[in-house]
Amino acid sequence: MTGRLCAVALFALGAFVVPERSYASSQTLDVSPTIGGPFELTTHKGEPFSESDLAGAPYVVFFGFTYCPIVCPTTLWELSQDLAALGSEADGLNVVFATVDPERDTQETLATYLSSFDPRIVGLYGTVEQTAQFARNYKAVYRKVPVGDEDYTVEHTAIMYLVDADGRLFDTIRYHEDGQDVRLDKLRGLAAKSAQSSADR
Ligand code: NI
Secondary structure, eight states, X not given: OGGGOOOOOOOOGGGGOOOOOOOSSOOOOOOOOBOOOOOEEEETTSOEEEGGGTTTSOEEEEEEOTTXXXXXXXXXXXXXXXXXXHGGGGTTOEEEEEESOTTTOOHHHHXXXXXXXXXXXXXXXXXXXXXXXXXXXXXXOEEEEEETXXXXXXXXXXXEEEEOTTSBEEEEEETTTSOHHHHHHHHHHHXXXXXXXXXXX
């Protein structure tokens, strides 16, 4: 049933992995790309949510959909384990799960689904166009794939984006690529980076 895999090969991240360029001067250059941008979505609790809700604090964003059979639930389960392991260290992190299946993922569907995971994970949904805009902000891609006559699945970018308090891509976590130790290091690093960033101001 390969058509049921919601995986994963859709990486548009190449544009973000900017190799360090050779500049003649010794000045420090921050080549971390700024990602994100304006958007309007709604949380699984029915509250409006926009870019201002993500500004000024580090966050993790992951795209998926509640009907996803494997990748999304596995990722959210692992993320829940990680948040539990981090405890209060994760207090400064916002964590959002944005659906790429706006036709089926209603507020109620998302709320029911997320009740199985860490309560700090905020579900986001919107119209077809709002969903597309949010994905474009992260160069995430997704597409509906028919399964049989009436059903469909959604292939989607399945990396977690770790974004620092200044809106720069800090790191990514890829499905089944990083063990928990590595994931925790990255998440701790994100929190520390944000604290450093704030302290520099
Ligand atoms: Ni998925």
